[in-house]
Amino acid sequence: MKKIVAINAGPRKGFNTDTLVRKAADGAAAAGAEIIWFDLYRLEKFTGCISCFACKLEPNLGRCVVRDGLKPVLDAIREADGLIIGTPNYLGDVTAMFRALFERLIFQSLTYRREARNRNEHLIPVLMIMTSNAPEEFYAKAGYDAMLERYRGSLNTFVGPTEIMTCTDTLQVKDYSRYNWTMFDPEHKQKRHDEVFPLDCEKAYRLGNELLK
Ligand SMILES: Cc1cc2nc3c(=O)[nH]c(=O)nc-3n(C[C@H](O)[C@H](O)[C@H](O)COP(=O)(O)O)c2cc1C
Numbered sequence: 001m002k003k004i005v006a007i008n009a010g011p012r013k014g015f016n017t018d019t020l021v022r023k024a025a026d027g028a029a030a031a032g033a034e035i036i037w038f039d040l041y042r043l044e045k046f047t048g049c050i051s052c053f054a055c056k057l058e059p060n061l062g063r064c065v066v067r068d069g070l071k072p073v074l075d076a077i078r079e080a081d082g083l084i085i086g087t088p089n090y091l092g093d094v095t096a097m098f099r100a101l102f103e104r105l106i107f108q109s110l111t112y113r114r115e116a117r118n119r120n121e122h123l124i125p126v127l128m129i130m131t132s133n134a135p136e137e138f139y140a141k142a143g144y145d146a147m148l149e150r151y152r153g154s155l156n157t158f159v160g161p162t163e164i165m166t167c168t169d170t171l172q173v174k175d176y177s178r179y180n181w182t183m184f185d186p187e188h189k190q191k192r193h194d195e196v197f198p199l200d201c202e203k204a205y206r207l208g209n210e211l212l213k
Pocket residue numbers: 010011012015016017018087088089090091092093131132133134135170171172
């Protein structure tokens with residue numbers, strides 16, 4: 001059975017990112033994949049790359065040796081046939097937990113050799129999902145498109161062919177009336193959540209379903 005690692009790199013369960021990763025995982029499962037699920041914020045403590053360079057020396061070439069909460073995730077990705085990972089946009093970037101995984105995942109395969117930059121020969125399809133408060137129109141001018149392209153570039157090279165799905169203008173909290181936030185129109189946010197978010201869920205399901213095709 002094909003295995004797909006599905007990762008929620010956001011802290012909240014049951015909200016936008018978690019829901020979309022679950023939908024994508026459901027789609028992959030419906031296509032016959034076994035899902036190995038990780039909630040990055042619920043793992044044992046972990047860090048980003050600690051610059052030990054053990055992955056650049058025998059006998060650990062291409063393998064992060066750090067034994068912390070990310071080890072089972074990196075091991076599972078190494079054995080997997082596909083990867084689904086979702087993150088909310090935090091301050092114009094991915095979450096800190098996504099970034100920690102990204103550093104370890106990419107850097108272990110980077111050779112620093114001109115002849116062949118990537119040591120990972122087991123390339124797998126990747127679906128990266130990012131949710132954001134910002135609407136789509138904001139993406140180009142805020143640099144989100146460029147930021148996502150950078151992630152896509154590294155993932156493409158070191159993990160495998162990457163598709164990026166965005167879910168924009170999300171419902172950030174259930175009850176906006178509790179907050180004195182003048183930037184948002186709560187009615188618009190709720191309407192979008194009711195009307196557009198279900199379509200995003202369908203899209204995530206379809207992309208997950210087609211990931212291994
Ligand atoms: C610390 C923090 C920083 C955020 N920064 C941004 C941002 O720079 N741009 C943006 O569009 N949304 C930003 N957001 C909003 C989230 O990306 C958005 O609400 C997302 O859909 C939340 O995902 P979740 O519902 O899975 O938690 C931020 C939220 C938090 C908590």
